[in-house]
Amino acid sequence: MAIPPDIKDSIAKVKPLSQSAVRLMSIMADPDHTVAQIAAVVESDPILTGNVLRVVNSPAFGLRAKISTVARAVSYTGGNMVVGLALHLCASGIFNNPLDGYESQRGSLWRHCLFTAIASREIARFSDGKADPEVAYTAGLLHDIGKAVMSAPLGDSARKIIAIADKGEMPDFVAGEAKAVGTDHPEVGEAIAIHWSLPGPLREVIRHHHAPSKAKEEYRTLVYAVHLGDFIAMMSGTGTGADTMLYLLDHDYRNFVDISAAELEKVILDAGQEYQQVVESMFGSEEEMQ
Structure with missing residues (x-):
């Protein structure tokens, strides 16, 4: 099928993903990725950093001590949740x-x-x-x-x-x-x-x-x-x-x-x-x- 022109126009107007989201997906695709690689991307994005820390310190995680560093936060949340947060933040218009x-x-x-x-x-x-x-x-x-x-x-x-x-x-x-x-x-x-x-x-x-x-x-x-x-x-x-x-x-x-x-x-x-x-x-x- 060929996508109709008006729908092609709508696709062209879809907001690009953030560099953080793209980089995180690339890292997660590598089976040898490390927590340090994920943390480095998070640390370069202030909004993502704030959200990762908010999530890891939420009641749902039930941690006794407050987590204040990205590296420790990512070790608790895992890369999948970080990717989900990044996508939700930069593509809210889609989701x-x-x-x-x-x-x-x-x-x-x-x-x-x-x-x-x-x-x-x-x-x-x-x-x-x-x-x-x-x-x-x-x-x-x-x-x-x-x-x-x-x-x-x-x-x-x-x-x-x-x-x-x-x-x-x-x-x-x-x-x-x-x-x-x-x-x-x-x-x-x-x-x-x-x-x-x-x-x-x-x-x-x-x-x-x-x-x-x-x-x-x-x-x-x-x-x-x-x-x-x-x-x-x-x-x-x-x-x-x-x-x-x-x-x-x-x-x-x-x-x-x-x-x-x-x-x-x-x-x-x-x-x-x-x-x-x-x-x-x-x-x-x-x-x-x-």
Whole structure:
């Protein structure tokens, strides 16, 4: 598909990511990264520094002594939370705006992407080293960014798409987007990823998270991990609106992720608990997250 000109214009207007966010994603993509590397990036960004210290000293962490240095803070929070904070700070217009075209409220996209990130990281641990859990987390945070731009062009089409899908006349919501607008959120998301100069693995996940079998072979396991993480988030009640659960699960994930039913159930439970902890530490509550 070719992205319509008006949507291309909207993509071109998307605010660039901060240098801190880009650098952190690059560091986290390296399996040999260190806490010192992450701390160095945080220390170069006063706003990010303040937020990392705020989070680590929040009641959710329950630390007895106040943490006042970035290096110690990062050792407690971990790189994934730092990346999440950096993205939330510099791309709030992407993650926090209401998605009217998907009939979802302010903050829904961020909640869904955060849950997906946590679940994707845990699923990647069952990939026999073929998908890096840290990269899966970052990819999960970014997988649905196309919806932020697709929302306006969709207008009031969501209800029509759902009605057609319920009749079995359309395979999934992605196909409905393409019919209604001429493109879909994975394609638009990939265009945003290119606009942001994101690395290949992240672009591939964004483009193919609803069709992982089409991903490049070298990234396919990673894409399947996020594909499954996305479904876990939706099944757990953290979707993005009217489109929730109107997608097809590719059961071939079993060929890429060696996880039993009991292990999958535990991932779902653990991801939900960690999600709540992260929300409380970053925002205090779901309500304040909006």
